[in-house]
Structures are given as C-alpha cells and as structure tokens.
Amino acid sequence: xxxxxxxxxxxxxxxxxxxxxxxxxxxxxxxxxxxxxxxxxxxxxxxxxxxxxxxxxxxxxxxxxxxxxxxxxxxxxxxxx
Numbered sequence: 719x720x721x722x723x724x725x726x727x728x729x730x731x732x733x734x735x736x737x738x739x740x741x742x743x744x745x746x747x748x749x750x751x752x753x754x755x756x757x758x759x760x761x762x763x764x765x766x767x768x769x770x771x772x773x774x775x776x777x778x779x780x781x782x783x784x785x786x787x788x789x790x791x792x793x794x795x796x797x798x799x
Contacts, residue, residue, distance in 0.1 A: 745758065745761070749761055755774060755778070756771045756774045756775050756778075757771070759771060759773070759774035760774075
C-alpha cells in the first residue's frame with residue numbers, strides 16, 4: 719500500500735484511540751470501584767455481571783497464553799536476557 723494512503727488510516731486510528739481514551743476516563747470517574755478491565759466488563763453487562771467478569775478474565779488469560787506460545791514457537795528473544 720502506498721504511503722500516502724496510510725495517512726488517513728493513521729488519523730482515523732488516532733482519533734478513535736483518543737475518543738476511547740476519553741470514554742474510558744469518563745467511565746472510571748463515574749465508577750471509581752472499577753479497578754480493572756474485568757470490573758469494567760461487569761459494568762458494561764449488568765444483566766450477567768459475574769459471567770462477564772469471569773469470561774473477561776478467561777479471555778485475558780488465553781490471550782496471555784497465546785502470546786507466550788507465539789513467542790516460544792517463533793523463537794523470539796527478550797531484550798532482558
């Protein structure tokens with residue numbers, strides 16, 4: 719893809735990131751008890767907050783496991799070694 723076509727996508731990405739950051743800030747100001755992403759999931763799904771909390775925690779653990787597996791299988795080296 720030519721470089722001049724990437725600029726609108728970068729601007730769109732930065733704008734979306736900024737709006738989501740503001741919404742996240744508003745949510746944390748309105749609900750100071752929401753400490754982590756699992757608490758935010760339970761707030762976003764009030765019909766089944768416990769299930770949303772646990773599903774989010776499971777997805778985060780699976781995401782971490784996949785990232786570790788990806789680094790192991792590709793032979794990625796850490797900068798801290």
